[in-house]
Amino acid sequence: MADKTITISLMDGPYDSETTTTALRIAEAALSKGISVNVFAYEGAVSLTLKGQTQHPNPVKGTTAEQQQHPTTAGFIAALFEKAGGDAQLQWVNCGLCVDERGASDWIDGPRRGGPADFYKWSQESTNTLVIGTR
Amino acid sequence: MAKYLLIESRDPYEYADTNYFYDLARDLVQRGNDVTLFLLQNGVLVARSGAKPDKVGELRQAAPGVRVLADEFSLRERGIKQDRTTAGVQVADIGALVDMLADDGCKAVWH
Numbered sequence: 001m002a003d004k005t006i007t008i009s010l011m012d013g014p015y016d017s018e019t020t021t022t023a024l025r026i027a028e029a030a031l032s033k034g035i036s037v038n039v040f041a042y043e044g045a046v047s048l049t050l051k052g053q054t055q056h057p058n059p060v061k062g063t064t065a066e067q068q069q070h071p072t073t074a075g076f077i078a079a080l081f082e083k084a085g086g087d088a089q090l091q092w093v094n095c096g097l098c099v100d101e102r103g104a105s106d107w108i109d110g111p112r113r114g115g116p117a118d119f120y121k122w123s124q125e126s127t128n129t130l131v132i133g134t135r
Numbered sequence: 136m137a138k139y140l141l142i143e144s145r146d147p148y149e150y151a152d153t154n155y156f157y158d159l160a161r162d163l164v165q166r167g168n169d170v171t172l173f174l175l176q177n178g179v180l181v182a183r184s185g186a187k188p189d190k191v192g193e194l195r196q197a198a199p200g201v202r203v204l205a206d207e208f209s210l211r212e213r214g215i216k217q218d219r220t221t222a223g224v225q226v227a228d229i230g231a232l233v234d235m236l237a238d239d240g241c242k243a244v245w246h
Contacts, residue, residue, distance in 0.1 A: 022144070033233060127237055132245050
């Protein structure tokens with residue numbers, strides 16, 4: 001499916017909603033099938049790729065961060081970039097205005113700064129576009 | 136005839152506007168379109184056998200041509216066993232959703 005591309009727009013910030021997990025699952029499944037993925041992160045979603053996210057312990061269970069293995073969104077997305085390659089590419093754009101508003105500019109490797117024009121262009125070029133709004 | 140993929144992530148217990156989404160699925164089928172309703176996240180709560188209101192049963196009665204799929208991951212997270220889903224629901228993985236998104240001409244709507 002080298003000629004297929006799915007574009008996804010996201011608005012929810014990290015750990016706000018199950019929707020983020022679902023969107024990342026869709027991206028992972030698409031890459032596994034050789035389908036390229038574009039993600040336009042808007043509003044709170046620009047924080048999904050913040051490099052400084054760290055795992056935490058579980059004080060209720062008394063487990064350490066290492067034992068807990070709590071997944072971070074940045075770690076998940078970094079794994080998607082590692083998975084992408086060959087015909088199945090991953091492009092991730094963080095909305096620049098949203099980044100500036102939040103001071104959320106220290107990202108993992110992979111995402112780039114952009115704006116709604118990128119999303120418009122992708123939506124014209126992609127096989128399908130999935131717009132996932134916030135609540 | 137157009138192909139529609141309606142993705143329902145919400146349940147009718149918290150969001151009354153899910154009723155409009157089911158109405159949309161019904162009306163699209165009744166107008167001759169190919170419609171798949173893909174339930175995921177809390178959207179799968181209606182797929183539990185015995186759930187009231189019986190949104191899936193009502194939809195299939197009004198529009199038998201609609202295909203209703205439920206995300207197996209979301210079912211598992213909520214303790215809904217596959218053999219306890221209501222009639223008319225097919226269990227599917229997220230790969231099935233991706234296949235439909237990659238289908239040329241498929242119109243996808245997330246709710």
